[in-house]
Amino acid sequence: MVSERVGLLVCQKVVHPVLKQYLQEQHVIVVDRLGSALMEPLVQMTGAQSVASYQSAVPSNCYGLLKDLCVVSFGSKELLHLIPGEDSTVCSLVLCNRNETTLSELKIACKTAEDVLRLSLTKPFALLGGGCTETHLASYIRSKCTNRIEDVLSDLACSYTEYQLAVDSFCRSLESLARSLEHDGGESLVDLSHGHRWFVQASSPLDSYWKDLVNSCGCGLFEKHQSLDWAILGDKYPSLTPGADCSQFEETTPDLFVLDSFPAKINALQIAVETANLILDLKYIIQDVN
Numbered sequence: 001m002v003s004e005r006v007g008l009l010v011c012q013k014v015v016h017p018v019l020k021q022y023l024q025e026q027h028v029i030v031v032d033r034l035g036s037a038l039m040e041p042l043v044q045m046t047g048a049q050s051v052a053s054y055q056s057a058v059p060s061n062c063y064g065l066l067k068d069l070c071v072v073s074f075g076s077k078e079l080l081h082l083i084p085g086e087d088s089t090v091c092s093l094v095l096c097n098r099n100e101t102t103l104s105e106l107k108i109a110c111k112t113a114e115d116v117l118r119l120s121l122t123k124p125f126a127l128l129g130g131g132c133t134e135t136h137l138a139s140y141i142r143s144k145c146t147n148r149i150e151d152v153l154s155d156l157a158c159s160y161t162e163y164q165l166a167v168d169s170f171c172r173s174l175e176s177l178a179r180s181l182e183h184d185g186g187e188s189l190v191d192l193s194h195g196h197r198w199f200v201q202a203s204s205p206l207d208s209y210w211k212d213l214v215n216s217c218g219c220g221l222f223e224k225h226q227s228l229d230w231a232i233l234g235d236k237y238p239s240l241t242p243g244a245d246c247s248q249f250e251e252t253t254p255d256l257f258v259l260d261s262f263p264a265k266i267n268a269l270q271i272a273v274e275t276a277n278l279i280l281d282l283k284y285i286i287q288d289v290n
Contacts, residue, residue, distance in 0.1 A: 001058060002026045008069060010034055010042060029069070031080060045082060045090040072096070116261045127265050129258035130218025131178030131188070131197035135233060136242050138171035139195030143241045175233055181218070188233040189214065195242035196222055198230060220256040
């Protein structure tokens with residue numbers, strides 16, 4: 001390997017200290033105890049092949065190729081950043097944080113983003129993000145469930161009061177999910193034309209009009225205009241039938257446009273509904289005491 005100018009040796013297990021010292025003296029970077037989880041993406045990135053033993057000659061077709069590699073120092077840690085060749089479909093990302101808990105959360109966030117991106121490539125469908133899908137859906141359900149429900153009540157064998165209670169609980173759950181996106185103590189609003197979520201910063205003056213405090217909805221599709229009215233999300237507001245008024249759409253895509261993965265959102269809603277039904281079937285009440 002030294003004679004063939006190998007610059008990086010990666011081992012799933014432990015490299016003998018004597019061999020590691022020799023390779024380092026020959027300017028070969030040695031990374032051992034990598035684990036099996038990282039071997040597959042490393043093979044995909046470099047095109048190298050795993051070798052069972054380095055006691056015999058290594059075939060030339062087992063070597064991989066990297067465009068470059070560099071050592072990134074962060075505090076007391078040194079991280080090796082592998083930069084793949086131009087033909088590689090895999091790239092590397094260095095994540096750093098002084099707090100191990102925060103670093104773990106950052107890894108989960110990046111892994112989730114990667115999974116959503118991969119899912120979006122295989123199933124290229126999306127929903128409006130920023131809480132707008134939840135508030136729009138809640139407004140639409142409330143609107144549909146107030147007209148011609150006699151046949152529905154007969155099929156479900158329930159009273160009008162029970163039916164409206166179930167609808168209101170489901171819609172409030174959707175609105176609560178949209179409100180949870182606000183982490184800075186601000187206020188969440190819903191407009192009475194499209195049913196989209198808007199937010200007001202916590203530092204906004206209390207004696208101002210809503211139209212003076214908002215700019216665009218959560219997904220970025222709609223901008224504020226004089227004909228819009230708002231209500232606090234979660235409170236009772238006048239019934240509305242949200243629709244897509246094409247005259248309100250911009251001719252071009254907004255600069256800030258937030259989307260959610262359609263398959264991921266549908267899967268989350270299905271799991272939530274199934275879990276709620278299971279709790280109702282078991283007739284147990286779960287209360288968060290925190």
